[in-house]
Amino acid sequence: xxxxxxxxxxxxxxxxxxxxxxxxxxxxxxxxxxxxxxxxxxxxxxxxxxxxxxxxxxxxxxxxxxxxxxxxxxxxxxxxxxxxxxxxxxxxxxxxxxxxxxxxxxxxxxxxxxxxxxxxxxxxxxxxxxxxxxxxxxxxxxxxxxxxxxxxxxxxxxxxxxxxxxxxxxxxxxxxxxxxxxxxxxxxxxxxxxxxxxxxxxxxxxxxxxxxxxxxxxxxxxxxxxxxxxxxxxxxxxxxxxxxxxxxxxxxxxxxxxxxxxxxxxxxxxxxxxxxxxxxxxxxxxxxxxxxxxxxx
Amino acid sequence: xxxxxxxxxxxxxxxxxxxxxxxxxxxxxxxxxxxxxxxxxxxxxxxxxxxxxxxxxxxxxxxxxxxxxxxxxxxxxxxxxxxxxxxxxxxxxxxxxxxxxxxxxxxxxxxxxxxxxxxxxxxxxxxxxxxxxxxxxxxxxxxxxxxxxxxxxxxxxxxxxxxxxxxxxxxxxxxxxxxxxxxxxxxxxxxxxxxxxxxxxxxxxxxxxxxxxxxxxxxxxxxxxxxxxxxxxxxxxxxxxxxxxxxx
Numbered sequence: 001x002x003x004x005x006x007x008x009x010x011x012x013x014x015x016x017x018x019x020x021x022x023x024x025x026x027x028x029x030x031x032x033x034x035x036x037x038x039x040x041x042x043x044x045x046x047x048x049x050x051x052x053x054x055x056x057x058x059x060x061x062x063x064x065x066x067x068x069x070x071x072x073x074x075x076x077x078x079x080x081x082x083x084x085x086x087x088x089x090x091x092x093x094x095x096x097x098x099x100x101x102x103x104x105x106x107x108x109x110x111x112x113x114x115x116x117x118x119x120x121x122x123x124x125x126x127x128x129x130x131x132x133x134x135x136x137x138x139x140x141x142x143x144x145x146x147x148x149x150x151x152x153x154x155x156x157x158x159x160x161x162x163x164x165x166x167x168x169x170x171x172x173x174x175x176x177x178x179x180x181x182x183x184x185x186x187x188x189x190x191x192x193x194x195x196x197x198x199x200x201x202x203x204x205x206x207x208x209x210x211x212x213x214x215x216x217x218x219x220x221x222x223x224x225x226x227x228x229x230x231x232x233x234x235x236x237x238x239x240x241x242x243x244x245x246x247x248x249x250x251x252x253x254x255x256x257x258x259x260x261x262x263x264x265x266x267x268x269x270x271x272x273x274x275x276x277x278x279x280x281x282x283x284x285x286x287x288x289x290x291x292x293x294x295x296x297x
Numbered sequence: 298x299x300x301x302x303x304x305x306x307x308x309x310x311x312x313x314x315x316x317x318x319x320x321x322x323x324x325x326x327x328x329x330x331x332x333x334x335x336x337x338x339x340x341x342x343x344x345x346x347x348x349x350x351x352x353x354x355x356x357x358x359x360x361x362x363x364x365x366x367x368x369x370x371x372x373x374x375x376x377x378x379x380x381x382x383x384x385x386x387x388x389x390x391x392x393x394x395x396x397x398x399x400x401x402x403x404x405x406x407x408x409x410x411x412x413x414x415x416x417x418x419x420x421x422x423x424x425x426x427x428x429x430x431x432x433x434x435x436x437x438x439x440x441x442x443x444x445x446x447x448x449x450x451x452x453x454x455x456x457x458x459x460x461x462x463x464x465x466x467x468x469x470x471x472x473x474x475x476x477x478x479x480x481x482x483x484x485x486x487x488x489x490x491x492x493x494x495x496x497x498x499x500x501x502x503x504x505x506x507x508x509x510x511x512x513x514x515x516x517x518x519x520x521x522x523x524x525x526x527x528x529x530x531x532x533x534x535x536x537x538x539x540x541x542x543x544x545x
Contacts (some may be wrong), residue, residue: 058441089370089371090369090370090371090410091370091371092370092372092409092410092411093410093411094410094478095445095478096477096478104471105438105477107470109480122443123409123410123437123438124410125368125370125410150371210526223365
């Protein structure tokens with residue numbers, strides 16, 4: 001007969017609390033999925049304060065949309081850390097790129113409205129760091145493609161492999177229609193993005209200095225309809241969203257006063273006729289409330 | 298740059314006397330293959346540009362500064378981007394022709410980044426392009442017109458082609474050998490040996506590096522009196538030629 005050890009009441013209570021929180025989250029997430037008529041939903045979450053890790057459909061593969069820019073950012077700082085790229089190096093701002101599929105040139109459909117400062121520099125140069133900033137904070141496709149050109153897709157893949165990040169696959173730059181038509185797409189899983197952001201949050205993405213600089217850029221994110229929309233105004237979020245006609249994602253590190261940060265990734269896919277939903281913000285709110293409840297707040 | 302420095306003229310160096318790292322990047326005199334299978338010798342004689350300030354202040358023509366031909370991004374080797382920088386002596390000639398283009402179009406001519414001199418180590422130097430000779434220029438804007446469509450590029454291409462047969466103008470198009478977001482002009486594989494430097498050298502580093510200083514060619518810079526030209530020359534033909542240092 002197996003002998004069971006008696007657990008201290010406090011530990012048992014904590015385990016029960018976590019179990020209740022998980023059950024509650026699960027029910028809530030299903031409700032959000034149904035209410036928003038999502039085709040698919042993927043969530044991954046890790047809280048450095050409680051070490052609670054929770055996920056839903058976290059290995060499901062989604063179109064990456066602009067969350068792939070996190071992998072480009074990682075690769076830029078890999079090259080920087082290795083001394084192969086200085087952040088103040090000038091890059092020619094030129095709207096001409098080569099398809100990875102058929103090597104034919106293509107141009108992005110850009111304007112001042114979509115690209116702001118990067119568009120204004122057309123024909124001149126911008127520094128690597130400034131491009132990285134715009135790639136993340138205003139989700140500039142132009143800056144992204146310029147940086148993909150600078151570091152190269154193989155280096156992006158190497159960076160992901162070095163960091164042992166499964167679940168993020170970057171094959172091409174943005175708006176490479178020939179590659180898209182050939183089925184070459186950038187894809188992510190919630191677990192993959194969670195791993196990447198945990199490394200950044202914990203100072204393990206090519207060291208504390210590189211991680212800190214990445215966090216600074218991510219904290220300046222201008223699009224706040226995802227994770228931040230479900231949080232109190234005082235929360236700071238270092239994050240990157242991703243939107244196309246059928247997906248709305250957000251992946252970020254959430255900083256709340258008086259506690260260690262948590263990392264949350266929410267990936268959603270919906271029918272093209274449905275339009276943008278509030279599902280990401282809803283999940284973010286539920287996670288926050290769940291944690292607040294566990295902390296007695 | 299002080300006027301006295303300008304008066305001393307540009308320093309000319311033999312590429313074979315450069316340090317081994319630079320020589321490996323600039324490959325002076327080396328034979329390289331072009332896209333069409335022709336071979337050409339890379340330039341051997343370079344102007345030495347000591348500083349960013351010098352590049353900014355040295356005018357090759359009334360409207361073109363030397364710095365415009367040195368504007369590159371990280372596709373150029375870092376060592377080549379560091380001062381002192383070296384640019385083939387033929388750069389003067391392309392500047393001269395661009396000045397003619399400016400006159401013909403009646404508007405400032407803007408060179409693109411990576412649109413002037415590119416060393417053989419530049420990532421866009423995949424074959425013997427005249428950019429490696431300093432005899433090519435990529436123009437991305439003329440006046441307020443940004444050149445990124447067929448109409449604007451072909452219109453200005455025609456204006457430039459009508460100027461002289463010396464200039465090759467790349468046709469509009471998306472394929473290799475065509476241009477769709479700039480105007481490419483070049484003079485072919487022209488090399489220049491300034492009169493001040495001697496060519497009696499072996500093609501290897503020497504005990505004493507040989508340099509020369511180019512004379513300032515223009516009479517007014519050599520102290521000739523600025524008097525009205527003789528009546529035999531129509532005054533209008535020289536209008537504007539006595540405005541050194543004016544900027545576009």
